[in-house]
Amino acid sequence: MVEHIQAPVLDIRGLRTEFLIDGQWHAAVRGLSLTVERNETLAIVGESGSGKSMTALSILGLLPKGSGRIGSGEILYGGQNLTRLNERRLRRIRGSEIAMIFQEPMTSLNPTMRVGEQIAETIQSHRRIGKREARELVQALLRKVGIPSPEKRMDDYPHQFSGGMRQRVMIAMAIACEPKILLADEPTTALDVTIQAQVLAVLNQLKAEQGMAMIFITHNLGVVALIADRVAVMYAGEIVETASVSELFNHPAHPYTEALLAAMPRVDVKSAAIRPIPGQVPSIQAMPRGCAFAARCPLKIERCEQDAPRLAPLKDAGLHRVSCFVRNPEAA
Amino acid sequence: MQYAVKRILLGIPTLLAMFTAIFLLVRVVPGDAAAVILGDQASAASLEALRIKLGLNLPLWRQYTDFLFGVLRGDLGVSLVTGRSIMDEALRVLPSTLGLAAASMVLGLGIGLPMGVMAAVYRNAWPDYVGRIVSLVGLSLPAFVAGILLLLVFAIQLQWFPVIPLGGGWSDSLNSLVLPACTLGFIMSSYVARVTRSSMLNVLREDYIRTARAKGVRPWRFVVRHALANALLPIITVVGLYFGTLIGNAVLTEIVFNRPGLGRLILSALNTRDYSLLQGLMIVFAAFVVLANVVTDILYGVADPRVRVGR
Amino acid sequence: MRMNAMLALPASFYRLMGRGGFFGWLGLALLLAIVCVAVFAPLLSPYDPLEQSIVMRLMPPSAEHLFGTDSFGRDVLSRVIYGSRVSLLVGFVSILIAMTVGTIIGVVSGYIGGRLDQLVMAIADVMLSFPSLLLGLLVAAVLGASLENLIIAIAITEIAPFIRLARAPTLALKEREFIEAGRALGFGHVRLMGVHILPNLIADVLVMGSLWMATAIRTEASLSFIGLGVRPPTPTWGGMIREGFENILDAWWLAVFPSIAVLLTVLALNLLGDALRDATDPKYRKR
Numbered sequence: 001m002v003e004h005i006q007a008p009v010l011d012i013r014g015l016r017t018e019f020l021i022d023g024q025w026h027a028a029v030r031g032l033s034l035t036v037e038r039n040e041t042l043a044i045v046g047e048s049g050s051g052k053s054m055t056a057l058s059i060l061g062l063l064p065k066g067s068g069r070i071g072s073g074e075i076l077y078g079g080q081n082l083t084r085l086n087e088r089r090l091r092r093i094r095g096s097e098i099a100m101i102f103q104e105p106m107t108s109l110n111p112t113m114r115v116g117e118q119i120a121e122t123i124q125s126h127r128r129i130g131k132r133e134a135r136e137l138v139q140a141l142l143r144k145v146g147i148p149s150p151e152k153r154m155d156d157y158p159h160q161f162s163g164g165m166r167q168r169v170m171i172a173m174a175i176a177c178e179p180k181i182l183l184a185d186e187p188t189t190a191l192d193v194t195i196q197a198q199v200l201a202v203l204n205q206l207k208a209e210q211g212m213a214m215i216f217i218t219h220n221l222g223v224v225a226l227i228a229d230r231v232a233v234m235y236a237g238e239i240v241e242t243a244s245v246s247e248l249f250n251h252p253a254h255p256y257t258e259a260l261l262a263a264m265p266r267v268d269v270k271s272a273a274i275r276p277i278p279g280q281v282p283s284i285q286a287m288p289r290g291c292a293f294a295a296r297c298p299l300k301i302e303r304c305e306q307d308a309p310r311l312a313p314l315k316d317a318g319l320h321r322v323s324c325f326v327r328n329p330e331a332a
Numbered sequence: 333m334q335y336a337v338k339r340i341l342l343g344i345p346t347l348l349a350m351f352t353a354i355f356l357l358v359r360v361v362p363g364d365a366a367a368v369i370l371g372d373q374a375s376a377a378s379l380e381a382l383r384i385k386l387g388l389n390l391p392l393w394r395q396y397t398d399f400l401f402g403v404l405r406g407d408l409g410v411s412l413v414t415g416r417s418i419m420d421e422a423l424r425v426l427p428s429t430l431g432l433a434a435a436s437m438v439l440g441l442g443i444g445l446p447m448g449v450m451a452a453v454y455r456n457a458w459p460d461y462v463g464r465i466v467s468l469v470g471l472s473l474p475a476f477v478a479g480i481l482l483l484l485v486f487a488i489q490l491q492w493f494p495v496i497p498l499g500g501g502w503s504d505s506l507n508s509l510v511l512p513a514c515t516l517g518f519i520m521s522s523y524v525a526r527v528t529r530s531s532m533l534n535v536l537r538e539d540y541i542r543t544a545r546a547k548g549v550r551p552w553r554f555v556v557r558h559a560l561a562n563a564l565l566p567i568i569t570v571v572g573l574y575f576g577t578l579i580g581n582a583v584l585t586e587i588v589f590n591r592p593g594l595g596r597l598i599l600s601a602l603n604t605r606d607y608s609l610l611q612g613l614m615i616v617f618a619a620f621v622v623l624a625n626v627v628t629d630i631l632y633g634v635a636d637p638r639v640r641v642g643r
Numbered sequence: 644m645r646m647n648a649m650l651a652l653p654a655s656f657y658r659l660m661g662r663g664g665f666f667g668w669l670g671l672a673l674l675l676a677i678v679c680v681a682v683f684a685p686l687l688s689p690y691d692p693l694e695q696s697i698v699m700r701l702m703p704p705s706a707e708h709l710f711g712t713d714s715f716g717r718d719v720l721s722r723v724i725y726g727s728r729v730s731l732l733v734g735f736v737s738i739l740i741a742m743t744v745g746t747i748i749g750v751v752s753g754y755i756g757g758r759l760d761q762l763v764m765a766i767a768d769v770m771l772s773f774p775s776l777l778l779g780l781l782v783a784a785v786l787g788a789s790l791e792n793l794i795i796a797i798a799i800t801e802i803a804p805f806i807r808l809a810r811a812p813t814l815a816l817k818e819r820e821f822i823e824a825g826r827a828l829g830f831g832h833v834r835l836m837g838v839h840i841l842p843n844l845i846a847d848v849l850v851m852g853s854l855w856m857a858t859a860i861r862t863e864a865s866l867s868f869i870g871l872g873v874r875p876p877t878p879t880w881g882g883m884i885r886e887g888f889e890n891i892l893d894a895w896w897l898a899v900f901p902s903i904a905v906l907l908t909v910l911a912l913n914l915l916g917d918a919l920r921d922a923t924d925p926k927y928r929k930r
Contacts (some may be wrong), residue, residue, distance in 0.1 A: 159638050
């Protein structure tokens, strides 16, 4: 088995992120561990409510003040534990070393600020830069993300751009300081399919050019196939399976992953063969004791309701990890 | 630019409407205006003379057109009591009133905006509670009550400021301006702080604030450039609406602090039943109110590019 | 839809006030206290507010006269107590008139639509931007100073906001299906407006009414101060403050006590109105 020679650029260990509901703290992310290698695209897949966005927000400390907090766990980056940093030091990392783009390009840009200004702002928040140099940088960035006539467009306001264009602007804003990691929270979900493909192409290209790692959050397996190197499947606040893209699609191990693949509309499968998953994700206020998926799992055994399985590598495929007593008896 | 022109043009019909309303209101005086002014004992001849002088013997529509053209020419008529041109009288005292209004706006915005921003940023902490209580008091005090209380404490008891405005040079005028400006400024800051706070709270919930945080924007820059800049629209609305109240409060304050100004003119017009003067002064006020509305609309365009630049 | 709120008014009122928080209850309590003072004025005031005494002129507060006496030797405390009657009466009646007239005009105008609606809105806008104090001043000056005229003047300054308030939901509701259904069933316009549109507005109108009553009392005090209010010797807070102003160098108590009375009353109404508005605002969420 080949171990990676370089250390991973991001190492999350046992992250537990909590929400305040009705005066009580409940965990939305329950003991999550994953690593991201340099220049790798990791896709985090799951239904809404699985905790994927919370994970990304936790990395940058962007949880809503007062109603969200990191309960325990470590997020190791660049030799530091991000969960222990104060707001001032976190701010210096945000945008410059770890950047994030969001789902809704319509509302995620400041409507009263010119686009060029907003992009330059990312750079200006982290280092001193002259006005002319800033303008040139912004134009270069806009060109890089594929926006035509950047010299003119940089003085336009967000409402003068279409959805796909706005997302490109967001991307330009995020990569302006050449971050080492880009967190992308469902950036293409709100876009048309054709525009989606374009934006994904831009992201792939940038990743290659800048050598940055990307965490791509989505609920759409089709997008995963287009963009990811590795995949982590999340369910009810935990990772239940991680594998390379081809491994996951060809040899899915966890019953939830299988169910997701079966429920996905595909061009090559008759629609009658698509099976939705029965049941619902357990509410974070009422997590079951054992495996969270047990209630909906066709393979459930008695042990599944008693103990909670943990992620462990499969016997002959070390990089493929599954958290299931049935499929991987080593997940004790 | 053309947006500004459009707003100015739209202000004109409003202005005309207000003039008409004032004209009608004053003519609604029940009974014979001349008799009301001269009293019961006046002779028929003097009553008739006054009626002719006031133009009351002409048909109503004729009076209206005379009135309207007069106003457009800048002729607001003549005071019944002193016989002097109303326009001249108004222009004489206008600078004082305008100075007071300007000083109040500066104070009102200068205190109110930061207070509202702090209350929103430090929500549910002490700056928020203090700000809200102070604002509530400011909103509940009628202007003349605030003025009298300030007068009592600072001018009479502590004697820091003059009770009656001193004439003279710059420093004396400024000295006399402090208490009335503070009165009005305090009241205005309450309105401003309130709407600033609620508008900021709304804006701070928006997605682009989250984006700005994710970019690592420095905290005060993002409070001002991202939050406040977008919170301005409702604030401008309220300030524009407040302008009318500001004028009303200014009139009261002038009376309390014995300042020369439109307020005193109105009082004397009321006391002497000088309806002509009253009408003229109302015209002046109406013009200012419409001007304020137009300026407010133009400011919208400055604050929100979506209004200015279409697509 | 507020139908439920209106039909179950007594029960839901307490729930609303609960959401309004401590200050809302404080405002309500304060207001009720002031109303009691007004209603039980004869029982509460130590002296006859009109009784003059040349000997006791301009006496500062003492055990005998808690608030001192004025330039006619009348007890200030009693006058402040009786003054509450005028202020509350004027404030309440004028708002009631403005609410009723304004709401009716707004609903009818919104319902009929077209040119009439545009005209009404233009007039309302003009009235709204004109300083309410000056408007009230003009009307009161023209009509002459008396209690009735004061009420009318203040009511006129407060009509415009209710017209706008009533019109907006009317416009929205007009297009809804149940109006179409009602018309198909042959319901008359008046019935449609009264039974179907009106109940949805009541909650908003009442909230706005309490907020504007605060303004009404402020305007009343201001107009009385200028001298356009009720004729002396009837005690009114504004009139008393005016007298206090004229004697400000010698007799501070003449101005201070009625001022505090005005402040407390307006404050109570503001607290109450704010709490009601927060409680009925759909965007309001308590953690």
